[in-house]
Structure formats: structure tokens, C-alpha cells
Amino acid sequence: MEGKNDSGKTYDVVIVGAGIAGAILAKVLGNAKKHVLILEAGRSTSFTVEGYRSFLETFYRASAKVPNSPYPNDPSAPQPDVLNIGRIEPGVPSASGYFVQRGPLPFASDYARTRGGTTLHWLGTCLRMTPNDFHMKSRYGQGENWPITYDELRPYYEQAELEIGVSADVDDQRFHGITFGKNYHYPMRRIPQSYLDHYLASRLEDFAVNMPGQAERIKLHFSSIPQGRNSIPNAGYRPVGHTGDNNIGQRCEGNSSCVPICPVQAKYNALKTLKKVDPDYVEIRSQAVASKIEIDPDSGRVTGITYNTYGAGAAPGPLTARGKIYVIAAHSIETAKLLLASQACRTSGEVGRNLMDHIEIIVWALAPEGDPIGAFRGPGATTNINSFRDGAFRARHSGFNVPIGNWGWSWSCFSPGSDLMDFIGRSQPVLGRDLRRRLYDRVSRQMELWFELEQNPCATNRVTIDPEYRDSMGNFRPVIHYGLSDYVRKAMPVARRISEQIFRRIGAKDYTHYNSTDPCYVTYRNQGFFYRGAGHVVGTHRMGSNRFESVVNDKQRTWDHDNLYLAGCGNMPTLGTSNPTLTMAALTFWAGENILKELNR
Amino acid sequence: MADSNPMEAFLSLSALLTGYTKTDLLATGLAGQYYDKLSSIVDEDICGALWTATREAMKGLGIRPKVAERRIRKLVLSNAMLAPLAINIIAMWYLSSWSQLPQAWRSLYGAKANDVDHVISAEAYQEGLVWQAIGAHPQGAKQQGYGAWGLPPPWKLSPPWKRKKPRLKRRRRAA
Numbered sequence: 001m002e003g004k005n006d007s008g009k010t011y012d013v014v015i016v017g018a019g020i021a022g023a024i025l026a027k028v029l030g031n032a033k034k035h036v037l038i039l040e041a042g043r044s045t046s047f048t049v050e051g052y053r054s055f056l057e058t059f060y061r062a063s064a065k066v067p068n069s070p071y072p073n074d075p076s077a078p079q080p081d082v083l084n085i086g087r088i089e090p091g092v093p094s095a096s097g098y099f100v101q102r103g104p105l106p107f108a109s110d111y112a113r114t115r116g117g118t119t120l121h122w123l124g125t126c127l128r129m130t131p132n133d134f135h136m137k138s139r140y141g142q143g144e145n146w147p148i149t150y151d152e153l154r155p156y157y158e159q160a161e162l163e164i165g166v167s168a169d170v171d172d173q174r175f176h177g178i179t180f181g182k183n184y185h186y187p188m189r190r191i192p193q194s195y196l197d198h199y200l201a202s203r204l205e206d207f208a209v210n211m212p213g214q215a216e217r218i219k220l221h222f223s224s225i226p227q228g229r230n231s232i233p234n235a236g237y238r239p240v241g242h243t244g245d246n247n248i249g250q251r252c253e254g255n256s257s258c259v260p261i262c263p264v265q266a267k268y269n270a271l272k273t274l275k276k277v278d279p280d281y282v283e284i285r286s287q288a289v290a291s292k293i294e295i296d297p298d299s300g301r302v303t304g305i306t307y308n309t310y311g312a313g314a315a316p317g318p319l320t321a322r323g324k325i326y327v328i329a330a331h332s333i334e335t336a337k338l339l340l341a342s343q344a345c346r347t348s349g350e351v352g353r354n355l356m357d358h359i360e361i362i363v364w365a366l367a368p369e370g371d372p373i374g375a376f377r378g379p380g381a382t383t384n385i386n387s388f389r390d391g392a393f394r395a396r397h398s399g400f401n402v403p404i405g406n407w408g409w410s411w412s413c414f415s416p417g418s419d420l421m422d423f424i425g426r427s428q429p430v431l432g433r434d435l436r437r438r439l440y441d442r443v444s445r446q447m448e449l450w451f452e453l454e455q456n457p458c459a460t461n462r463v464t465i466d467p468e469y470r471d472s473m474g475n476f477r478p479v480i481h482y483g484l485s486d487y488v489r490k491a492m493p494v495a496r497r498i499s500e501q502i503f504r505r506i507g508a509k510d511y512t513h514y515n516s517t518d519p520c521y522v523t524y525r526n527q528g529f530f531y532r533g534a535g536h537v538v539g540t541h542r543m544g545s546n547r548f549e550s551v552v553n554d555k556q557r558t559w560d561h562d563n564l565y566l567a568g569c570g571n572m573p574t575l576g577t578s579n580p581t582l583t584m585a586a587l588t589f590w591a592g593e594n595i596l597k598e599l600n601r
Numbered sequence: 602m603a604d605s606n607p608m609e610a611f612l613s614l615s616a617l618l619t620g621y622t623k624t625d626l627l628a629t630g631l632a633g634q635y636y637d638k639l640s641s642i643v644d645e646d647i648c649g650a651l652w653t654a655t656r657e658a659m660k661g662l663g664i665r666p667k668v669a670e671r672r673i674r675k676l677v678l679s680n681a682m683l684a685p686l687a688i689n690i691i692a693m694w695y696l697s698s699w700s701q702l703p704q705a706w707r708s709l710y711g712a713k714a715n716d717v718d719h720v721i722s723a724e725a726y727q728e729g730l731v732w733q734a735i736g737a738h739p740q741g742a743k744q745q746g747y748g749a750w751g752l753p754p755p756w757k758l759s760p761p762w763k764r765k766k767p768r769l770k771r772r773r774r775a776a
Contacts, residue, residue, distance in 0.1 A: 059741060060723035063698065192748040231747075254749050257741035376737035378750025406750065407740070416731050417696050424691050429678060431670060432620035435691075436734045443735040444754050 003306050003318030011037045011283075012599055014305055014323035016290045016338065018042075019117025020581065021329035021567035021588045023273035024163060028592035030281040034599060037283050037321055039307050041077035041330070042114035044286040046271055049244030055120075059261050067121040067535065070261045071112045073098075075472040076310035077289050080110040082533065087519040093479070100469045100479040106519050107482040108533030109357050111331045115286055118331065118535065119269040119581070121260040123380045124228040126166045126582040127401070128157055130176040130390045133576035140395040142487065143456050144573040147545040147554035150178075153586050158184065160585035161226075164268045165240055167191045168226030175221065176390040187237040190224045191252065194406045196373040196447060197222070197383035200506065209501045212494050214393055220502070221387045225403065226582075228268030229258070229379060243271040256407065258380050287311045290330070291475050293342035294320065295561065302326045302344075302564045308473055325563045325595055329588075332570030333478050336463045336540035341476050345551045345560045351541055352464055354457035355480070356575045358534035359398075359488055361451040362405075362412045363499040365508040372444035375408030376416070381450070382406060388498070389577040397490035398453040401577045408446035411532065412512075416443045447508065451495035453531075454575050456487045457539055484531075489524035496527070536580050540570040556591035567591050610652035611636050611690075613659050614677075617669055618687055619694045619730060626694065629728040634721055635693045642699070642716045643686060651683050682710060695734070697725035 013029055015022045018040035029036050045051035055070040062069035068081050084097025085106045094101040101107060111118040131150035136143035158181065167188035170180050193201075201222040208217035229252045230239040242248035242265040249264035258267050265272070274284065287310050294304040304320040328335045336352040338344075345351050367373045381403035388400050409415035419442055423430040430438055455461075461483060465476040496512075503510045514521060518530040544550025547559035552571055558564045569584045576583070612632060616623045626632055640648055658672035677683045685706045692700050698720045701707075707716065720726055727742040736755045738745055 056741065057723045060726040061720045063718055063720055065740070192751040194750045195753055198751070251747050253744040254746055255741055255744040256738065256750075261741060263741055263744075372736065372754040372756075374736060374750070374752075374754025376732070376735060376740065377745060377754075382750070408735075416735055420692070420695050420731055424688050428674075429688060429691075431618055431673075431691075432666065434620070436620040439731065439734045440736055440756070444737075 003320040009322075011035045011321070011323040013037075013325045013327060013595060014039065014321045015327045015329055016305060017117065017328070017330035017334070017568070018115045018270070018274060018284055018286070019329065019331065019568075020119045020270040020273065020585060022327070023270040023277070024585060024588045025327055025329065025567060025592050025595070026277045026282045026284075027163075027273050028589065029595065030278040032596050033281055034596070035281055036277075037285065037323065039288040039290055039305060039321060040115050040284060040286045041289040041334075042112070042286065043074065043311075044115045044284070046114055046116045046120060047243065047274075049242070052242070052244060052265070055261055056263050059257075065260060067260045068110055068112055071114050071120060074113070074310075076287070077113045077473075078471050078477070079113040082108065082110050085519050095469065098471070098477055100466065100477055102479060102481045104483050105522065107355070107357070107480045108520055108531065109535045109537055110533070111333065111535070111537065113334075115274070115284070116269050116271040120271075122269075122535065122581060123258050123579070124267045125381070125403075125579040126161065126164060126168070126226040126228050127384075127578035128173070128178055129576040129578050129583050130178055132177065132390050132394075133574065133578070136394070136574050142394060144542070144544065146573055147543060153583070153590070154179070154181065156586035156589045157582065159589040160582055162187055163273060163589075164228040164582065164585060165230060165237070165272075166226050166228055166582075167231035168224065172223045173226060175223065175386055185234055186226065188231045188233050188239065191227050191229055191231050191379060191382055193224050193382045194374075194378045194404075196375070196406060197404055199367070199371075199373050200404060200447075201383065203506045204502065207502075207505055209498050211388075211393065212497050213396060218387050218391070220385055222383050223386050225382055225384050227379065227382075230266045240268075240272045241265060243275045252379065254378050256377055256379070287314070289473055289475060290338055291318065291341065291473075293326065293328070293338060293344050293564070295342065295344060300561050302561050310473065325565065325598065327565045327567055327591070327595070329567035332537045332540040332568055333463050333480075335566060335568055335570050337465060337476055337478050339541060339551075340463070340465045344564070345541070345558050347547050347560050348549055348551055350549065350551050353459045353462045354539035354542055354573075355461040355463055355482065355537070356455040356457060356539040358452040358536045358575065358579075359455060359484065360411075360532040360534050361453060361492055361495045361529055362448055362532060363451065363496065363503075363510070363512045364409050364412045364446065364448045365503045365510045365512070366442065367445040367447060368507040368509075369441075369445075372440070373447060375406065375444055375446045376410070378406050380406055385449075393494075397494060398456070398488050399577045400451050400453045400491060400495060402452070403450050405448035405450055407448075408443055409448060409511075411450070412448055415446060419443055449499055449502070451499070452534055452577070453488050453491045453495065454577050456485055457542070457574060458483075458485055463540055484522055486524075489522065492522075492524050492529045493527050496529070534579070536569070536575065538569040538572040538575050538580050541566050542573040543571045544573060555594040556587060557594065565591055565595060607648065607652045608632070608636055610655045611639075614651070614655040614673070614687070615690055615694060617666070617673055618691050621694070621730060629730075631721075631725050631728050634725060635690070638693065638699055638721055639686065639690065642702075642713050644711060647682060647686070647710060651677065651686055654680070654683060682706070693721065693725075695729060695731040697721055697729040
């Protein structure tokens with residue numbers, strides 16, 4: 001049902017979603033003096049010092065400090081939580097959380113529905129994709145080709161890196177064919193690497209590993225991670241601090257809690273971009289949940305976005321926002337859901353399909369005795385082993401990036417809490433100074449490596465809707481069908497073989513063990529693993545070069561509706577071996593340019 | 602040591618269990634919160650038994666820590682009613698959280714509504730001893746500063762549990 005025109009006003013652009021994609025578009029369009037309305041389903045709590053502080057307090061008090069732990073779930077705009085991941089029995093969906101998981105395996109990532117979106121709890125890694133990532137099909141016979149190339153996207157990568165405020169050194173980032181413009185430098189210097197990074201790199205320099213199925217050995221290559229995190233600015237750049245008080249967070253202070261919350265906002269989040277939009281041209285409406293894209297059946301053009309409000313001052317019924325151009329930038333799963341609910345973009349049948357994430361195979365070990373490496377200090381990861389991001393093996397199995405985790409065994413084993421409980425839960429508990437000594441001895445030697453396996457696009461991995469499953473406002477809950485292909489599974493034992501060689505070489509004791517009762521337990525040729533989600537959710541409304549196989553074209557405009565654009569990781573046809581936010585931000589700058597061109601025509 | 606003040610017994614027991622001194626524990630500012638938490642979940646007479654056992658274990662002036670620990674193991678940790686409380690006291694100091702008491706204990710000695718897993722308070726989280734025990738800092742608080750993560754971990758050479766108490770120099774007799 002279409003609602004009342006909310007203000008009688010027709011905006012140049014109506015955007016759904018105040019995350020990083022919506023924020024970038026609003027800034028670009030507002031600066032060009034276009035009138036923009038953003039509809040955000042979540043609340044605006046994050047925008048003030050007090051509101052943001054309340055998230056930190058909630059985080060302190062949370063028993064399980066998972067990515068969404070600081071950000072309250074609102075039943076009017078519910079969000080998924082990794083704590084709701086459960087084993088899925090055949091035919092019985094796991095529906096205890098927001099997602100309705102039909103399996104066969106659980107989708108293991110979440111996102112935040114609040115102003116600023118999931119950038120509030122992202123790690124901040126800003127890797128560019130490799131040139132080969134853009135044409136996986138022609139290069140390796142896997143996945144899809146993008147309708148654009150690395151070189152075409154390169155200038156937009158630069159815009160995205162400037163907006164996010166990326167700290168990195170160009171010289172560290174030239175590998176697998178990644179190139180930079182002449183004299184290009186990142187806004188800030190690289191973030192210092194951790195003691196553990198130096199420890200590993202110095203012991204593994206020139207070490208080449210045997211990769212199963214590969215004739216020649218592959219040399220380990222370590223590189224600092226480009227991060228959306230304030231460090232020492234290069235000439236001409238001014239870091240952006242806390243959105244409530246710019247004096248705070250001018251530089252990373254080592255809070256070691258980037259996920260789920262940077263207490264000082266030294267880490268980039270989309271609030272920083274939203275703070276920069278021109279308020280004379282950009283209006284942000286919070287607690288406004290889009291329920292339907294209204295489409296004129298004759299012209300196929302979008303005529304409005306119908307939404308409901310909640311909380312104090314909520315309108316009694318649905319409202320409709322009107323604009324010349326519309327952009328859905330609501331997160332790959334929410335955008336797909338809204339398109340499906342609106343019966344939009346139906347030509348290709350691809351909406352909701354090809355849901356992908358990085359499959360995290362974690363391995364963990366203890367550094368040799370007497371060699372504390374100082375776990376639980378600094379940003380989550382500051383160095384990658386990037387040797388396996390690209391190579392001929394991608395014709396057979398997933399490529400992967402391998403960050404070195406700085407937070408002990410927290411992801412694999414819930415350290416340090418689990419270590420304490422182990423020591424004091426014994427029939428003869430460890431006590432007193434002995435307890436302190438043994439805690440230090442164990443935890444300060446803990447290390448994790450995260451093998452982030454690239455998922456390939458599969459039509460059966462998809463988001464759907466079902467009238468049986470709705471939230472408290474009557475909107476659809478995402479129904480997720482998900483599994484792991486052999487292309488991904490094949491890479492699991494490979495990752496394991498590589499990690500075994502690494503741990504052996506440095507004399508670390510391998511403690512990796514995958515419990516078969518874990519809901520995310522999978523096997524490949526009788527070898528078992530568990531995986532975790534990376535939050536790198538892509539593919540659900542992919543771009544492509546023809547309207548029968550993709551949802552948007554290279555301009556990020558939908559094939560089916562002239563005045564409807566999509567923004568977000570859902571536009572990415574393949575995932576690649578990099579965290580997707582930077583690439584998505586680059587694509588969004590490109591989309592903004594295309595929208596402006598159309599408005600100015 | 603044999604003080605009838607239960608808070609004093611709580612601190613003595615806590616120091617022995619955690620390996621931190623009473624001064625370290627008081628400096629967190631949380632002794633009151635933890636004591637109150639225990640008292641709100643466990644009946645007064647059971648707490649009383651815990652304090653009595655503690656006083657018994659600490660009997661004697663200048664008792665050696667090893668002896669006290671042996672006595673605590675016998676009087677508290679070998680007692681089915683008291684042992685789970687001692688374990689929870691360690692978990693409170695180290696992890697800032699209360700863990701639900703074992704089912705067997707709850708059915709024998711009573712189950713209060715607030716005997717559920719929870720973090721005691723936002724302040725407690727920031728003072729959890731586990732973080733300093735591992736040579737780090739609570740994630741999200743007490744940050745160590747830009748680039749500190751690149752430095753060698755603390756106590757590579759001199760861990761705090763090995764440090765001797767500073768010996769007072771004898772004053773030389775005036776010539």
C-alpha cells in the first residue's frame with residue numbers, strides 16, 4: 001500500500017540506508033547541490049558523544065562481546081546476531097534470530113541496522129582487489145567477470161581511500177599486479193605492525209611452503225594491512241576524529257577492540273562521512289523502515305519508497321518518499337530483501353542469489369615456551385600473508401588472504417576467559433601466583449591465523465522472502481539458503497597444510513582442533529573444519545554486462561528500472577580475496593558520478 | 602588475620618585465590634561490588650561458613666602463603682558447599698562476571714533469580730584482573746597508546762610473580 005507523500009517534497013535523490021554507501025552518495029550529491037533524503041531503518045543514537053558512549057557501556061556489560069554486542073537490537077528494525085547461529089536439521093529452519101536459516105549450513109555473518117551501519121563494527125581493513133579478481137571467469141574459468149577492470153576502478157579507489165582516511169604505504173601494497181597512480185600516496189602512513197607480525201615475518205622470511213596440488217613451492221610474503229584507522233597524516237591530510245568531538249580519536253590509541261567498537265572513533269565509520277554532508281541539501285530520517293519500492297507498471301520507473309516510522313513521533317501509517325532518482329544502499333541482504341518484497345528487478349532472476357562471504361578457517365598455536373608474543377594488543381590484524389591471494393590454483397580452489405590475528409585465541413576459543421576457566425575449573429584448581437604465571441605463560445604466547453577463503457558465486461546460495469516470516473512491523477525477515485561448494489571446501493585442507501608448515505617452521509605448538517558439534521562444522525574428504533563468517537557479504541544483486549544475468553549494469557543502475565540505482569557490496573559479482581568495503585566504496589563514488597551525470601542531463 | 606569483619610575475610614581469601622595482594626585488589630575499587638554480589642546470591646549462613654573457613658586457614662601471624670593455600674584447599678576447595686563459591690570469587694576478580702553456580706549446588710543450597718551468567722558492571726569489566734595477568738589491557742579500555750602493540754610484550758625478563766619484595770636496607774650505625 002502506498003502511503004501519504006511524507007512532506008509533499010520531491011527530492012533529487014532518495015537513498016535507503018545510512019551506512020557507508022548511502023553516506024558517500026549523500027556527500028557527493030549534496031556537495032553538488034542536489035536535494036537528498038536518506039531513509040535509515042535504525043536509530044541515530046550513534047551521532048552524539050553520549051549516544052556513542054552508551055554503546056561502549058553496553059559493550060562493557062555484554063557477556064559475549066560479539067560484533068553486534070554494543071548495538072541494541074530494535075524489533076522494528078531487527079538485525080542478525082552471530083549468537084543465534086545454530087545447527088540446521090534437514091527441513092527445519094533455524095529461526096531463533098532475525099534470519100530464517102534454511103541451510104544446509106548456517107550463514108555465519110551479521111550486520112548492524114543503525115546510523116553508520118556495519119562500519120561501526122568493521123575491522124577497517126582497506127585492501128584493493130587484485131586485477132585478476134575482476135576477471136575470474138576468463139582467467140581461471142571460475143565465477144564471473146566484472147564489467148569493469150581494475151584500471152577503470154583505480155581513480156575511484158583513490159577517492160575511497162581519501163574518504164575513509166586509509167593508513168598505508170604504497171610500497172607495501174604493490175603485489176599480484178596491483179598498481180598505483182604516479183606519485184600516489186595514501187592519506188596517512190601505515191599503521192605500525194604488531195610485535196607478533198615482526199616475530200613471524202623475521203622467522204619466516206624467505207620460507208616457501210608446499211601447496212598441495214601445486215608443483216612449485218610458494219614463498220610467504222608479508223605486507224602491512226591498509227587500514228581505515230588514523231595514524232600519522234601525510235602532508236596535506238587532516239585526520240577525522242570522533243564525530244561527537246573531533247579532538248578525540250585523532251590517532252589510533254591501541255584499544256584492541258576495533259570489532260565491535262572503537263571507543264574513540266580513530267577507526268573510520270560512516271558517521272564521519274555523514275557528518276560532512278551539507279545539511280542544507282541532505283536530510284537524514286532515522287527510524288524510517290522502507291517496506292516497498294513503488295514501481296509504475298507501464299514505464300517501469302520507480303515512483304516512491306514507502307516506509308513506516310516507529311518510536312516517539314511515529315506517523316500512524318505508511319509514508320511515501322518521492323524523488324527523481326532512487327538508490328537502495330541498505331546492505332546486500334536488506335537490499336535484496338526489499339527488491340524481492342517490491343517485485344523489482346525481476347528480468348534476470350538473480351536478485352538474492354550468489355550470496356557470498358569469506359569463509360574463515362582459523363588455525364591457532366602457541367609460540368615456543370619462553371617466547372611471549374604479547375597477544376591482545378593493538379588493532380585486530382596489522383599484517384597479511386598475501387601469497388595466496390592470487391595464483392593458478394584459483395582454477396581448482398579458492399584463493400585466500402591470511403591476516404595474522406593480534407588478539408590471541410579470542411576468535412577460535414574465546415580466550416582469555418576460557419583459559420581462566422580451564423585453570424580454575426579443574427578438580428585441583430590452579431590458584432594464586434601460580435594462576436597468574438600460567439595465564440601469562442599461555443595467553444601471551446597465543447597466535448591465530450585467519451585463512452579467509454573466497455566463496456564462489458552459487459545461484460543456490462540465496463536470500464528469499466516468505467510471507468510466513470515477518471518482523472514486528474510486518475516486514476519480511478531474510479530467509480537464507482546457504483552452503484559451501486567443493487571449490488571452497490577443497491581449499492580447507494590446503495589452508496591447514498600451509499598453516500602446519502608455518503607453525504612447524506617457527507617451533508610453535510599447533511592447538512587447532514575443530515569440534516564436530518560446532519554448528520558451522522563441515523568436512524572435505526573426511527577431514528573436518530569449522531568456519532566463521534567474515535561479515536564480507538556480497539553478490540546478492542550483482543552487476544554484469546547483460547540484463548539476463550545481472551541486476552545492475554556497470555554504471556550501478558538497475559537494468560529494469562531507469563531511475564533506480566543500487567549501492568553496496570551486493571553489486572559485486574565476485575568476492576575476490578580482499579575485504580570488500582573499500583571496493584564497494586570505490587564503486588559507490590563511481591555510482592555517485594553516474595547519478596550526477598543523469599541529474600544534470 | 603582472625604578479624605571478625607567478613608569483608609576482611611573476603612579480601613584475605615580473594616588475595617590467596619587470585620595471587621594479587623589485598624592492596625592490588627582494593628585498588629580496583631570493586632571489592633565492595635563483588636562482596637555484595639556474592640552476598641546477594643548466596644545465603645548469609647553459607648557465606649558465614651566461607652568466612653569462618655577462611656579465618657581458620659589464615660590462623661597464625663605471618664603465615665606462609667604455601668601453608669595458607671594448603672589449608673584453603675582442604676577447608677574450602679574440598680568442601681562441596683564452599684568450593685563453587687571460591688571458584689566464582691576468582692572468576693569475578695579475573696573476568697568481572699558472575700557464573701551461574703553448578704546445578705547440583707543450586708538444588709542443595711538454593712537458587713536465586715539473579716544467579717545467572719552476567720558481567721557485574723561496566724566498571725568491573727575495565728578492572729578485570731585477567732587483562733593485567735596476561736600483560737595486556739581490557740579490550741576497549743586502558744589503551745596503551747599509538748604503536749604500543751609493536752613493542753615487545755611486558756615482563757619478558759622480569760615477570761611480576763618472580764619479583765621479590767624490596768628489601769629494606771639496614772640503616773648503618775652512625776659513626
